[in-house]
Amino acid sequence: METKQFKEFAKEMVDYIGNYLDNIRDRPVLPNVKPGYLRELLPESAPEQPEKWQDVMADVERLIMPGVTHWHSPRFHAYFPTANSYPAIVADMLSGAIACIGFSWIASPACTELEVVMLDWLGKMLELPPEFLASSGGKGGGVIQGTASEATLVALLGAKARVLRKARQENPDVNENDIVSKLVGYASSQAHSSVERAGLLGGVKLRLLPTDANNRLRADALQDAIRSDRQQGLIPFYAVATLGTTSSCAFDPLEELGVVCNQEGVWLHVDAAYAGSAFICPEYRYLMAGIEHADSFNFNPHKWMLVNFDCSAMWLKDPNDVVSAFNVDPLYLKHDQQGSAPDYRHWQIPLGRRFRALKLWFVFRLYGIANLQAHIRRQIALAHEFEDHVKSDSRFEIYGEVTMGLVCFRLKGSNELNETLLRRINGHGVIHLVPSKIRDTYFLRLAICSRFTESHDIKLSWNEVRSLADEVLAEERPGN
Amino acid sequence: METKQFKEFAKEMVDYIGNYLDNIRDRPVLPNVKPGYLRELLPESAPEQPEKWQDVMADVERLIMPGVTHWHSPRFHAYFPTANSYPAIVADMLSGAIACIGFSWIASPACTELEVVMLDWLGKMLELPPEFLASSGGKGGGVIQGTASEATLVALLGAKARVLRKARQENPDVNENDIVSKLVGYASSQAHSSVERAGLLGGVKLRLLPTDANNRLRADALQDAIRSDRQQGLIPFYAVATLGTTSSCAFDPLEELGVVCNQEGVWLHVDAAYAGSAFICPEYRYLMAGIEHADSFNFNPHKWMLVNFDCSAMWLKDPNDVVSAFNVDPLYLKHDQQGSAPDYRHWQIPLGRRFRALKLWFVFRLYGIANLQAHIRRQIALAHEFEDHVKSDSRFEIYGEVTMGLVCFRLKGSNELNETLLRRINGHGVIHLVPSKIRDTYFLRLAICSRFTESHDIKLSWNEVRSLADEVLAEERPGN
Numbered sequence: 001m002e003t004k005q006f007k008e009f010a011k012e013m014v015d016y017i018g019n020y021l022d023n024i025r026d027r028p029v030l031p032n033v034k035p036g037y038l039r040e041l042l043p044e045s046a047p048e049q050p051e052k053w054q055d056v057m058a059d060v061e062r063l064i065m066p067g068v069t070h071w072h073s074p075r076f077h078a079y080f081p082t083a084n085s086y087p088a089i090v091a092d093m094l095s096g097a098i099a100c101i102g103f104s105w106i107a108s109p110a111c112t113e114l115e116v117v118m119l120d121w122l123g124k125m126l127e128l129p130p131e132f133l134a135s136s137g138g139k140g141g142g143v144i145q146g147t148a149s150e151a152t153l154v155a156l157l158g159a160k161a162r163v164l165r166k167a168r169q170e171n172p173d174v175n176e177n178d179i180v181s182k183l184v185g186y187a188s189s190q191a192h193s194s195v196e197r198a199g200l201l202g203g204v205k206l207r208l209l210p211t212d213a214n215n216r217l218r219a220d221a222l223q224d225a226i227r228s229d230r231q232q233g234l235i236p237f238y239a240v241a242t243l244g245t246t247s248s249c250a251f252d253p254l255e256e257l258g259v260v261c262n263q264e265g266v267w268l269h270v271d272a273a274y275a276g277s278a279f280i281c282p283e284y285r286y287l288m289a290g291i292e293h294a295d296s297f298n299f300n301p302h303k304w305m306l307v308n309f310d311c312s313a314m315w316l317k318d319p320n321d322v323v324s325a326f327n328v329d330p331l332y333l334k335h336d337q338q339g340s341a342p343d344y345r346h347w348q349i350p351l352g353r354r355f356r357a358l359k360l361w362f363v364f365r366l367y368g369i370a371n372l373q374a375h376i377r378r379q380i381a382l383a384h385e386f387e388d389h390v391k392s393d394s395r396f397e398i399y400g401e402v403t404m405g406l407v408c409f410r411l412k413g414s415n416e417l418n419e420t421l422l423r424r425i426n427g428h429g430v431i432h433l434v435p436s437k438i439r440d441t442y443f444l445r446l447a448i449c450s451r452f453t454e455s456h457d458i459k460l461s462w463n464e465v466r467s468l469a470d471e472v473l474a475e476e477r478p479g480n
Numbered sequence: 481m482e483t484k485q486f487k488e489f490a491k492e493m494v495d496y497i498g499n500y501l502d503n504i505r506d507r508p509v510l511p512n513v514k515p516g517y518l519r520e521l522l523p524e525s526a527p528e529q530p531e532k533w534q535d536v537m538a539d540v541e542r543l544i545m546p547g548v549t550h551w552h553s554p555r556f557h558a559y560f561p562t563a564n565s566y567p568a569i570v571a572d573m574l575s576g577a578i579a580c581i582g583f584s585w586i587a588s589p590a591c592t593e594l595e596v597v598m599l600d601w602l603g604k605m606l607e608l609p610p611e612f613l614a615s616s617g618g619k620g621g622g623v624i625q626g627t628a629s630e631a632t633l634v635a636l637l638g639a640k641a642r643v644l645r646k647a648r649q650e651n652p653d654v655n656e657n658d659i660v661s662k663l664v665g666y667a668s669s670q671a672h673s674s675v676e677r678a679g680l681l682g683g684v685k686l687r688l689l690p691t692d693a694n695n696r697l698r699a700d701a702l703q704d705a706i707r708s709d710r711q712q713g714l715i716p717f718y719a720v721a722t723l724g725t726t727s728s729c730a731f732d733p734l735e736e737l738g739v740v741c742n743q744e745g746v747w748l749h750v751d752a753a754y755a756g757s758a759f760i761c762p763e764y765r766y767l768m769a770g771i772e773h774a775d776s777f778n779f780n781p782h783k784w785m786l787v788n789f790d791c792s793a794m795w796l797k798d799p800n801d802v803v804s805a806f807n808v809d810p811l812y813l814k815h816d817q818q819g820s821a822p823d824y825r826h827w828q829i830p831l832g833r834r835f836r837a838l839k840l841w842f843v844f845r846l847y848g849i850a851n852l853q854a855h856i857r858r859q860i861a862l863a864h865e866f867e868d869h870v871k872s873d874s875r876f877e878i879y880g881e882v883t884m885g886l887v888c889f890r891l892k893g894s895n896e897l898n899e900t901l902l903r904r905i906n907g908h909g910v911i912h913l914v915p916s917k918i919r920d921t922y923f924l925r926l927a928i929c930s931r932f933t934e935s936h937d938i939k940l941s942w943n944e945v946r947s948l949a950d951e952v953l954a955e956e957r958p959g960n
Binding site for chain 1: 548
């Protein structure tokens with residue numbers, strides 16, 4: 001493909017994208033296809049000769065769109081939001097054109113340096129303690145990971161390396177396998193599934209501890225578990241506190257947990273994947289009080305801060321244990337400036353990395369902090385609008401508390417009734433929700449996801465829930 | 481940013497990208513900046529109010545480009561190529577607009593289904609054995625990983641899960657920590673640094689075995705290591721064969737190694753990160769003979785097959801051990817169609833994933849197999865042109881053999897002399913190379929990277945090497 005054709009093709013795609021997003025509300029949010037739908041529509045193998053871009057473009061609408069779940073429809077309320085914004089899309093275009101692999105400073109200095117500064121900008125927007133920022137001149141600093149799952153794993157591996165380093169310092173002949181077999185990490189039973197997975201991947205025990213009635217991990221539960229494990233000869237080394245759980249958006253009290261972790265020499269990782277974006281608004285920072293106790297902090301601008309996936313921001317007070325955990329340093333990756341700037345390959349699981357800091361730079365500059373704050377506040381206000389609708393109908397109840405953009409709710413009554421309602425809602429295809437279940441209580445989760453969501457969308461979503469509840473309840477009635 | 485502004489901004493970026501790539505040859509390949517250059521040029525924090533996109537656009541050229549290493553310049557010969565093509569850039573734009581997170585089938589059926597079919601298309605282009613393909617109707621299938629490092633780690637974790645599963649079947653009360661502490665994996669001393677890193681991450685021993693004079697891991701070396709480890713009570717479980725090593729593009733003989741692995745019940749993972757793309761040309765498939773013995777196979781279309789990073793293709797004959805190694809399955813990720821299509825989150829380290837199959841689809845259709853083959857063949861021919869230049873100058877020698885797009889060479893003489901030459905070359909800034917060292921022999925690596933490379937670029941690169949060698953050798957002479 002020549003440059004001239006590219007310009008035509010890409011500009012056609014720009015128009016397609018603008019029109020797709022302008023009219024996304026009109027598409028059914030969930031596709032009506034069965035597994036295997038696409039194979040039947042595609043040739044069995046790649047073409048020998050090039051096709052026309054116009055044909056590919058036509059097939060996007062003909063073959064792909066019928067199988068797309070439209071995450072940016074205002075009627076998509078499943079999971080948590082994933083970001084999508086025009087500035088981020090344009091930044092990614094530039095990233096694709098430069099297409100450098102920023103594994104070391106020399107591999108593209110701008111790629112590393114913009115990331116260092118953008119993570120400082122972002123840390124300041126959240127009022128992170130200065131020890132986390134590179135601009136403070138200390139050891140700390142930030143990095144863009146692909147996902148929160150990777151951040152949780154990287155922190156766990158850093159914590160593991162720290163324990164092993166200390167054990168070697170005390171006894172150079174220590175049996176490392178013996179140490180590893182005794183390591184134990186902690187999170188709440190409400191932590192994201194990727195925390196449990198990080199334990200599996202890292203080959204260490206990871207206990208999921210019970211929470212209080214508000215689904216928060218409390219200091220006493222953590223302290224009891226640590227004490228009991230030490231009595232059994234185990235080595236507590238890592239704890240994950242969640243700010244904004246996936247099931248119900250509960251916030252673990254960092255102030256309490258942080259004191260325990262610091263006293264016990266346990267690495268505290270804070271997973272604020274979804275809710276972290278809200279901390280750019282001062283009025284929500286009370287939810288991260290105690291952050292100064294943490295060793296590492298992570299949230300996903302690619303969820304709720306209008307930076308397209310993937311962009312998971314992680315800060316470390318002392319990256320040295322992470323860096324040394326992964327450090328293999330072949331000659332072909334060495335360079336003369338090593339040590340005077342981060343070589344980010346040592347901070348992450350993969351070797352390669354794209355120029356993702358461009359997305360942060362474009363989004364910060366083209367929205368400005370004020371508009372990013374407005375986005376968060378507007379989405380939280382919409383969640384409260386939905387909450388009010390639910391509360392206005394005595395057949396329903398709110399589960400937990402609406403703090404951010406997530407509303408957990410249920411029909412008063414059995415889990416089965418609510419399962420029936422959810423199946424009916426998703427089957428009807430106008431809106432899309434996923435459920436959750438905590439301590440035998442099944443409920444529906446409605447997340448405000450799309451940046452296009454307006455009051456009338458919330459009204460429509462509520463009307464959909466209410467009218468399908470009418471149906472379900474009518475069918476439940478004796479005599480039917 | 482409104483849609484109207486986006487269309488203007490994005491189209492301006494399209495023109496910028498076309499012009500950047502059309503004229504990339506005129507930019508210095510390596511930037512002339514010092515660590516910290518960018519911080520001085522940027523504000524200390526993000527702006528409160530939005531800026532104009534025209535200002536951001538201007539700053540790309542003013543602030544970013546001076547710090548970019550131009551990986552797509554025909555004068556960039558470092559590392560291995562990373563892909564950049566117009567069809568892939570446009571596909572990524574669409575991926576950014578749809579911005580679905582394809583962790584399960586229901587999260588966007590098209591995202592999963594296009595990936596399944598594209599990995600079949602690609603597997604057929606390479607003539608992979610049918611057991612690796614989903615279209616064969618067996619257990620096998622392909623997946624897009626972010627990087628080869630992740631594929632190596634995923635395979636290692638799958639192998640570990642397989643051993644543990646078998647041990648539990650034989651003895652339900654087996655001590656898993658005891659098993660893990662005895663596990664040992666193998667690769668050649670020439671394997672990529674990420675293989676060693678996978679061992680560190682996975683918490684298992686990983687031996688780097690000596691190679692033959694042609695830098696290949698031979699069956700006897702592997703067999704000896706396995707035998708010796710078994711005698712010591714260890715459990716050999718995993719081996720990585722490399723097709724196209726990073727240092728010198730050596731190919732481990734799969735036919736030999738595969739027989740040993742199959743006999744010993746050791747999981748064989750094949751890392752063809754760079755060279756795998758060449759197997760779309762039938763004349764290079766002799767280098768993958770024995771692939772039928774492998775359990776998993778991986779190569780990076782994002783290196784040499786014109787699909788922008790990240791797109792690392794991995795096939796597994798039996799994904800079940802990988803899937804069960806990672807499987808944590810919360811209610812909010814369950815769906816009704818589970819089991820009838822892959823839920824790719826179980827096949828990878830992160831939970832989230834972009835719609836990357838679009839890049840494969842666009843590239844396959846808009847190049848066609850014939851042009852992708854022509855790209856590989858042209859780049860290998862250019863490597864041979866450079867080889868001929870080197871051979872025409874008796875002061876130089878070729879290190880190893882030129883099989884693909886990599887030429888390893890050195891001045892006859894000391895390592896120090898060659899280190900001086902490399903420093904001179906990179907310092908002069910016209911071309912960019914990185915070195916390697918095998919068994920105390922230091923050499924320079926010249927990789928054909930840019931898809932824009934032509935004969936006259938190779939000639940220029942050679943003239944640069946030759947004239948700087950003139951200088952270095954003149955300074956070496958007694959009397960200077």
